[in-house]
Amino acid sequence: xxxxxxxxxxxxxxxxxxxxxxxxxxxxxxxxxxxxxxxxxxxxxxxxxxxxxxxxxxxxxxxxxxxxxxxxxxxxxxxxxxxxxxxxxxxxxxxxxxxxxxxxxxxxxxxxxxxxxxxxxxxxxxxxxxxxxxxxxxxxxxxxxxxxxxxxxxxxxxxxxxxxxxxxxxxxxxxxxxxxxxxxxxx
Amino acid sequence: xxxxxxxxxxxxxxxxxxxxxxxxxxxxxxxxxxxxxxxxxxxxxxxxxxxxxxxxxxxxxxxxxxxxxxxxxxxxxxxxxxxxxxxxxxxxxxxxxxxxxxxxxxxxxxxxxxxxxxxxxxxxxxxxxxxxxxxxxxxxxxxxxxxxxxxxxxxxxxxxxxxxxxxxxxxxxxxxxxxxxxxxxxx
DNA sequence: GTCTATAGTGCGATAGAC
DNA sequence: GTCTATCGCACTATAGAC
Numbered sequence: 107x108x109x110x111x112x113x114x115x116x117x118x119x120x121x122x123x124x125x126x127x128x129x130x131x132x133x134x135x136x137x138x139x140x141x142x143x144x145x146x147x148x149x150x151x152x153x154x155x156x157x158x159x160x161x162x163x164x165x166x167x168x169x170x171x172x173x174x175x176x177x178x179x180x181x182x183x184x185x186x187x188x189x190x191x192x193x194x195x196x197x198x199x200x201x202x203x204x205x206x207x208x209x210x211x212x213x214x215x216x217x218x219x220x221x222x223x224x225x226x227x228x229x230x231x232x233x234x235x236x237x238x239x240x241x242x243x244x245x246x247x248x249x250x251x252x253x254x255x256x257x258x259x260x261x262x263x264x265x266x267x268x269x270x271x272x273x274x275x276x277x278x279x280x281x282x283x284x285x286x287x288x289x290x291x292x293x
Numbered sequence: 294x295x296x297x298x299x300x301x302x303x304x305x306x307x308x309x310x311x312x313x314x315x316x317x318x319x320x321x322x323x324x325x326x327x328x329x330x331x332x333x334x335x336x337x338x339x340x341x342x343x344x345x346x347x348x349x350x351x352x353x354x355x356x357x358x359x360x361x362x363x364x365x366x367x368x369x370x371x372x373x374x375x376x377x378x379x380x381x382x383x384x385x386x387x388x389x390x391x392x393x394x395x396x397x398x399x400x401x402x403x404x405x406x407x408x409x410x411x412x413x414x415x416x417x418x419x420x421x422x423x424x425x426x427x428x429x430x431x432x433x434x435x436x437x438x439x440x441x442x443x444x445x446x447x448x449x450x451x452x453x454x455x456x457x458x459x460x461x462x463x464x465x466x467x468x469x470x471x472x473x474x475x476x477x478x479x480x
Numbered sequence: 481g482t483c484t485a486t487a488g489t490g491c492g493a494t495a496g497a498c
Numbered sequence: 499g500t501c502t503a504t505c506g507c508a509c510t511a512t513a514g515a516c
Contacts, residue, residue, distance in 0.1 A: 135511065148481065151513065186478055221416070222409035229412055250449050251474045258441040262434050283434060288478055290435045291373055291442050301503080322486065336504055338488065 115153045115163065117143040122160045127209060131157075131217040158223045161210065164199075165227045169234050171195045176238040185244050189256035190284060192235060196260055197277035204273035211268045232257045259283040302340045302350065304330040309347045314396060318344075318404040345410045348397065351386075352414045356421050358382045363425040372431050376443035377471060379422060383447055384464035391460035398455045419444045446470040 121142035125134040136157055140147045154160045172192040179188035200207065214220040235253035236246075244252065263279040308329035312321040323344055327334045341347045359379040366375035387394065401407040422440035423433075431439065450470040454463045 136513090137511085146481080147512095155513090157512075184480055186480060218413065222413045225412040225416055226405065226409045229408070247449050247453065247470060247473060248477045251445065251470065252477050254445040254449065255442065255474065255478050258438065258445060262437050262441065266434065283438065286434060287438045287442065290439050291475055291478060293371055293373060323488090324486085333505055334487090335489095335506075339503075342488090344487070 114143070114145060114149060117145065118150055118153060118160055119163060123209065123213065126161075126213045131213065131220055158220055161214065161220065162223060162227055165231075168196060168199050169231050171199055172231065173234050173238045176235060177241065179242075181242070185239055185242075185248060185252040186255075186284070186288075188239065188242065189235065189252055190281070193256060193260060193263075193280040193284065194277055197263075197280050200264055201267070201273075201276035204268075207268050211265075228257050228261065255287065256284075259287055301330070301332055301336065304332065305337055305340060305347055306350060310396065310400070313348070313400045318400065318407055345407055348401065348407065349410060349414055352418075355383060355386050356418050358386055359418065360421050360425045363422060364428065366429075368429070372426055372429075372435060372439040373442075373471070373475075375426065375429065376422065376439055377468070380443060380447060380450075380467040380471065381464055384450075384467050387451055388454070388460075388463035391455075394455050398452075415444050415448060442474065443471075446474055 118139060122134070122139045125139055125142065136147045136150050139160070140150050143150075150160075172195050175192040175195040176188045179191045183191075214224050232250075232253045235256060236249045239249035239253055240246070259280060263276065263283040266283075267274055267276045267279050305326060309321070309326045312326055312329065323334045323337050326347070327337050330337075337347075359382050362379040362382040363375045366378045370378075401411050419437075419440045422443060423436045426436035426440060427433070446467060450463065450466040453470075454461055454466050
């Protein structure tokens with residue numbers, strides 16, 4: 107496996123992923139992660155607020171990308187289509203490395219505490235999208251509903267993508283999911 | 294305030310709510326809750342898996358009620374309308390005590406860890422609803438999408454209800470939210 | 481980089497209900 | 499006698515304080 111990361115945060119992330127996958131999240135201590143990364147537990151907590159956060163490093167980049175997509179959608183675009191643009195960005199961001207996404211997903215699904223953290227990241231994302239829609243003049247509760255609906259599509263499509271062994275086209279899966287949500291909810 | 298609960302779990306719940314509201318969740322130790330309830334910390338952990346869970350006692354009742362509603366919907370009912378029945382049940386369940394809901398909601402919103410727990414309860418609920426829809430013959434990903442969409446409506450409507458000072462009609466708010474989701478997502 | 485509070489667990493003892 | 503609820507004690511690891 108390539109070691110593209112030289113920084114401390116990256117070394118911690120690598121070490122944590124391997125140990126979490128190998129012996130499970132709960133059975134791994136921060137001291138062990140630090141040792142494997144060649145650093146100390148104290149330094150770990152300087153980089154990450156807690157033992158879970160090490161798996162959720164890139165989440166703010168995803169959020170920023172999606173928010174920007176909503177902002178940059180044509181002024182004439184409806185809330186759903188602005189959300190659709192954000193989903194395209196998300197697909198590009200999340201769809202890069204199927205193998206590592208599968209590994210990470212397996213680790214998270216195996217532990218409720220990690221799942222909790224994943225969910226709050228998604229909730230934060232939804233709030234940010236709703237705010238971006240609000241800037242476009244979409245009133246509440248519509249902005250919140252459209253944003254949350256987008257997150258639902260993202261989650262369902264991502265889960266299907268990551269649970270299939272072959273790396274399908276995530277962007278297509280998201281567009282598909284949105285269309286299915288529209289029809290299933292229509293009546 | 295009436296004390297309808299004599300059992301240990303209820304005493305813990307009361308004590309925890311008061312202390313969390315008074316001095317915050319993090320600043321409250323389990324030992325303090327136990328003392329206030331007239332029991333010990335060890336007993337607390339016999340009733341609740343962790344310090345957060347004490348605030349989420351009734352969540353399985355809500356889940357069971359909503360699942361039953363989906364199961365009992367007429368066989369001819371569409372996925373959305375089965376979900377609508379479940380939302381009616383949820384409104385009845387959650388809409389009982391506006392004042393206490395506000396207190397509880399304020400506590401949860403004030404602490405990210407509690408919010409995480411709330412979110413995982415909602416995710417569990419969504420999974421259960423999706424399974425119930427599956428039993429009715431709704432295929433994936435439609436079942437998952439419809440269930441998650443229902444949870445979105447529940448959350449948005451509940452938040453608006455609990456954040457308004459006057460106790461409005463929660464069931465009406467839910468039906469309203471569902472209708473708005475339908476129109477906002479339609480195009 | 482060390483020290484400490486406290487969440488949470490394992491095991492065992494006790495006491496009451498039946 | 500069994501079953502269940504509680505308590506006591508020792509222990510580990512996280513997370514924050516100093």
